[in-house]
Amino acid sequence: MKTNRMEAFSDGVLAIIITIMVLELKPPEIIDKEAFKILIPTLISYILSFIYVGIYWNNHHHLLYKLSRLNGQVLWSNLHWLFWMSLIPFSTAWVGMNPLETVPTIFYGVILLFCGISYLLLQRKVVHCEGRNSDLAKEIGYDWKGKITMLLYATGIIFAFWVPLISYIIYFVVAIGWFIPDSRIEKTIMK
């Protein structure tokens, strides 16, 4: 019962995050064909962030689906994770307005990195709450994938100092990496 409340609140916040990014898309002043050129980096950054929020939404469901009880630490870890998630629209807007610039690219990477770290922390608290011998704990295991993702974000942040384009390629590759093996989650939840 209590889990439902936290899920509903998180869903609400994620639904708002995924939608308000659109408010940061400013209609271009120009209305000839050039306008599309200006729109492209903005739209690409929007797509990237949309995919990230979508992946997190899916994973978050998966994580809470098997959680039977709550404690204060899970609650605050969840809010902590939502805090970093809530900075995605802001960093997306900055990146969209200044494509391929070093500082916004670093900032975007740092936000992704902290979204990931806070999610791993939430995961740990959930496992702790559920017990180390629970099904959930076994399923998550050591979470190599989560840890490699953190490393890739860090690499992306470092590349931003020289070639921001590579950073974005890394960010996209990570997104695709999480997007594809959705089938694994499917096996566990849906059947």
Next chain:
Amino acid sequence: MKTNRMEAFSDGVLAIIITIMVLELKPPEIIDKEAFKILIPTLISYILSFIYVGIYWNNHHHLLYKLSRLNGQVLWSNLHWLFWMSLIPFSTAWVGMNPLETVPTIFYGVILLFCGISYLLLQRKVVHCEGRNSDLAKEIGYDWKGKITMLLYATGIIFAFWVPLISYIIYFVVAIGWFIPDSRIEKTIMK
């Protein structure tokens, strides 16, 4: 149970989409009677988009109402459709600020077109998930109406190169066409 979660999330996103369009309406600087003249194109584009989101909300309910289980493909098709829906406020704002201009009109039509295409894809995935012999599959059938709508959007986009006004007339006609046979949906769901 799982269907409920996806429905609730989609409802949340659609509720936000339909509401944040208002944030794109900027109060005019002028405060004499001329202000209403400036407001009119903005309000018309808002009304059009509001009707579209309302229609999609109704149809989406209808579609998920009979769906008994979920898979990852339905989940991601739904997010894909929400992505295109989420661009409606942005394109509405652009159109409202530049009424009867070619480029924004094309952009608006393209967004409507992709909302429609992604909805048809979602519909196909839902039918696939539910089974080809299910009631849902029979009810949807070949969906001539959906396909003709796509054709009309494409026609609207082409007309935008010469007479944007005709594009908007087409967009409105499509909206009315979906709005009226609501009685068919009513027969199926409500009784």
Next chain:
Amino acid sequence: MKTNRMEAFSDGVLAIIITIMVLELKPPEIIDKEAFKILIPTLISYILSFIYVGIYWNNHHHLLYKLSRLNGQVLWSNLHWLFWMSLIPFSTAWVGMNPLETVPTIFYGVILLFCGISYLLLQRKVVHCEGRNSDLAKEIGYDWKGKITMLLYATGIIFAFWVPLISYIIYFVVAIGWFIPDSRIEKTIMK
């Protein structure tokens, strides 16, 4: 079951309407004591609109609480009402920026008037759906109060041509009139 979905969607939209009005409040550029003077009309218009949305939220609950089934007409009447409600933040912002000016005051009154009219229409559709002999129909009755409110809004709009201040006084009086006899609703619902 179906009523719940419509209620949840309406609640979502109303929650967003009541909250995004804040986004229209722009922090003043000045940061000395003069800033408060600029803030006052904005805050007053915000308070007025907040009370109106709060009252409508309460009444809408009351209306749907006893509704046992739905049809397409109720659904679209509800969306129609939400359309006018969604224009409240916009008109509040305009009024807050141009206090005591004729055109924004008229616009604000017109929005309130249409919120009221569309609510009365929704009420009629709900009664029609539930049946003329239902408890709900008897409770609502001829709804003198609703009709007098419409008349007061119209009076407010007319006064806006000469003395906008009187319009606001009327708008406030109506709000208070709906706010106070909350006890009547309480009697019916809560017990």
Next chain:
Amino acid sequence: MKTNRMEAFSDGVLAIIITIMVLELKPPEIIDKEAFKILIPTLISYILSFIYVGIYWNNHHHLLYKLSRLNGQVLWSNLHWLFWMSLIPFSTAWVGMNPLETVPTIFYGVILLFCGISYLLLQRKVVHCEGRNSDLAKEIGYDWKGKITMLLYATGIIFAFWVPLISYIIYFVVAIGWFIPDSRIEKTIMK
């Protein structure tokens, strides 16, 4: 049942409040390392407000969790509290744009103070509705903590006239004070 509706509406409004604060964060024009310096006060004010909304969300749940019935006074006290909460994004934006300035600091403190006062009022109405001998009434007791908090906010507002920095330190200390003894709430709810 009725309590659920009010909880869901409040959750919706709080989810929006906590998220739209991000919309007030404007991406800086500058994109070199200086940008981070401009971002810092904005981010700090955002963090502070995020923690406050998080704490209130937790406490609000705690308060309503044991409430078995509703009356109109609880309903309107809740809306009254949400009104003050809804001003947090606005005051956060103002403070973030003008760090360590007297007037915005006072305004921020006043909003916090009224959030607290309206919460205490809501608490009183809830206790009144539930009965003076209820478990809830005993648990809340005289609520020394709530009253001391009000005093600290008032102290913060007074300090803002001379050293706004001290005001923020007080606001942070209060937040930490509410954040830590979460364990007490945990004991009551979670077990």
